[in-house]
Amino acid sequence: MTSDSAASNSGEAPQRGKRPEDPYSVRVISGKISAWIGRLGAVWLDGEVAQLNVRAGSRTAFITLRDTEANYSLPIVCSTDTLRAVPGELTEGARVVVHCRPEFYAQRGSFAMRAREIRQVGLGELxxxxxxxxxxxxxxxxxxxxxxxxxxxxxxxxxxxxxxxxxxxxxxxxxxxxxxxxxxxxxxxxxxxxxxxxxxxxxxxxxxxxxxxxxxxxxxxxxxxxxxxxxxxxxxxxxxxxxxxxxxxxxxxxxxxxxxxxxxxxxxxxxxxxxxxxxxxDVAEEIERIAAARERLRGAVQRRIDQGYALIEQLTSRPSLADPHSMIVGRRDDIERGRERIRRAMTHSLSMERSALHSLSARVVALSPTATLARGYAVLQREDGHVVTSVDELTAGQRLSARVTDGRAELTVDDVHQSAAPTENESETT
Structure with a gap:
C-alpha cells in the first residue's frame, strides 16, 4: 500500500505536495493533471492547419492547429484513417473544424487533442x-x-x-x-x-x-x-x-x-x-476655391457699395434734401395761413357772441321790473313785503309801500273800489 492510500484510509486530510518534506511523486501529479484535463470532454475546434506530419508506416498523424485570429496553436493527434476520411486533400493552410477531446500523456508529460473527426471548411461555408x-x-x-x-x-x-x-x-x-x-x-x-x-x-x-x-x-x-x-x-x-x-x-x-x-x-x-x-x-483645388470665394466676396461687396451710392444719389436728389430750407419756408407759410384763419375765426366768433350778448342784454333790460317802473308804474307792497296784485287784498286804512323807479313812498288806503274789466282798447293801451 502506498503512503497516499494509507493517508486516505486513515481519514487524515491530504497534505501531500504542500511541503518540501512531503512532495507528490511525478506519476501521482501526472495522473491528477490527466484527470483534470479529461473533464473538458469532446469539443469542436475551428482553426487553420499550420503543420501536417504523417510518418511513413505510422497509423498516427500529427497536426498543428493554429487560431485564425491570434497567434495561438494546439497539437492535434489523429489516426490516419481519420485523416483519409476528410473529403479532398488536407494540406497546410487549410481551414478546418475538428471534433476532438483533450488528452494528457502522463508518461511523457505532454498534451494533445485527440481528433475523432475532421471537416475541411470550404469557401461556400466561409x-x-x-x-x-x-x-x-x-x-x-x-x-x-x-x-x-x-x-x-x-x-x-x-x-x-x-x-x-x-x-x-x-x-x-x-x-x-x-x-x-x-x-x-x-x-x-x-x-x-x-x-x-x-x-x-x-x-x-x-x-x-x-x-x-x-x-x-x-x-x-x-x-x-x-x-x-x-x-x-x-x-x-x-x-x-x-x-x-x-x-x-x-x-x-x-x-x-x-x-x-x-x-x-x-x-x-x-x-x-x-x-x-x-x-x-487637394491644396491646388483649395487655393482655386479660395480665390473663387474671394472673387465672389469682392463682387458682392462692390455690388453693395454701388447700391449704397445709388441710394444716396436717389435720396439727395429729392427736393427735401436738395433744398432743405424749402421745407421750413413752406411750413412757415402754412403756419401763417393757419394763424390768419384762426384769427378770423376768433374775430367772427367774438362778433357773433357780442351780438348775442347785446340781444340778451336788451331782453333782460326789457323784462326787468326797473324798466317797468321807469315807464311810470309802481309796485305796491304790504307791510310784510307781500306784493299787492288785487284790490281784494286791500282794506281801508291799510298801510302800503309804493315802490317807484327812484325810491319808495309810504301810503294809506282811504278807500277800495272794484273796477270793471278793461276794454280791448284799454288792454292794448295798458
Missing amino acids: LARIERLRQALEAEGLFAVERKKRLPFLPSCVGLITGAASAAEKDVLENARIRWPAVRFEIVHTAVQGHAAAYEVTRAVRRLDEHPTVEVIVIARGGGSVEDLLPFSDETLLRTVAAARTPIVSAIGHEPDTPLLDYVADLRASTPTDAAKRIIP
Whole structure:
C-alpha cells in the first residue's frame, strides 16, 4: 500500500505536495493533471492547419492547429484513417473544424487533442458564416448610417494600417502628400492576410484610436482573393472599429466580394488611392476655391457699395434734401395761413357772441321790473313785503309801500273800489 492510500484510509486530510518534506511523486501529479484535463470532454475546434506530419508506416498523424485570429496553436493527434476520411486533400493552410477531446500523456508529460473527426471548411461555408455575421451585425445597428462619424476636413495626422512596404501604403502616402504636403502619417505595419491579420489589425486600430494626434484612421490593402480578405470580416475587428472614437476609412480595394469592414467603417474607399483623395483635400483645388470665394466676396461687396451710392444719389436728389430750407419756408407759410384763419375765426366768433350778448342784454333790460317802473308804474307792497296784485287784498286804512323807479313812498288806503274789466282798447293801451 502506498503512503497516499494509507493517508486516505486513515481519514487524515491530504497534505501531500504542500511541503518540501512531503512532495507528490511525478506519476501521482501526472495522473491528477490527466484527470483534470479529461473533464473538458469532446469539443469542436475551428482553426487553420499550420503543420501536417504523417510518418511513413505510422497509423498516427500529427497536426498543428493554429487560431485564425491570434497567434495561438494546439497539437492535434489523429489516426490516419481519420485523416483519409476528410473529403479532398488536407494540406497546410487549410481551414478546418475538428471534433476532438483533450488528452494528457502522463508518461511523457505532454498534451494533445485527440481528433475523432475532421471537416475541411470550404469557401461556400466561409461565405455563409460571413453572411450570418453580416445579418447579425446589421440587426444590431452597426451598419446604420446615423452612427457613422464625419471625417475631419483637413486632418493634421492620419493613422495608416497596412502591410509593410506594400503598394497600398505607397499609394496612400504618395497621393496624400501630392494633394497636401504638410499632412503627417502615423503608420502601423501589420499582416493583412493570414491567421494573424485580424488580431494585428485589431490591435493597431486600438493603438491608433488612443493616439492623441491621429484624427482619422485608414485600413488599406490592395485587394486580393476572398480567402485573403477573410480577416477583414472578423467579428472582433468589426466590433473594435464600430466602438472606435476616431473615424475609420476602409480601403481594402476589392469590389466583387466586399468584406464586412466596408459596412462598419465610417467611410468606404474603393482603393487606397481613393482613400487618400477622400480624406486629404487637394491644396491646388483649395487655393482655386479660395480665390473663387474671394472673387465672389469682392463682387458682392462692390455690388453693395454701388447700391449704397445709388441710394444716396436717389435720396439727395429729392427736393427735401436738395433744398432743405424749402421745407421750413413752406411750413412757415402754412403756419401763417393757419394763424390768419384762426384769427378770423376768433374775430367772427367774438362778433357773433357780442351780438348775442347785446340781444340778451336788451331782453333782460326789457323784462326787468326797473324798466317797468321807469315807464311810470309802481309796485305796491304790504307791510310784510307781500306784493299787492288785487284790490281784494286791500282794506281801508291799510298801510302800503309804493315802490317807484327812484325810491319808495309810504301810503294809506282811504278807500277800495272794484273796477270793471278793461276794454280791448284799454288792454292794448295798458
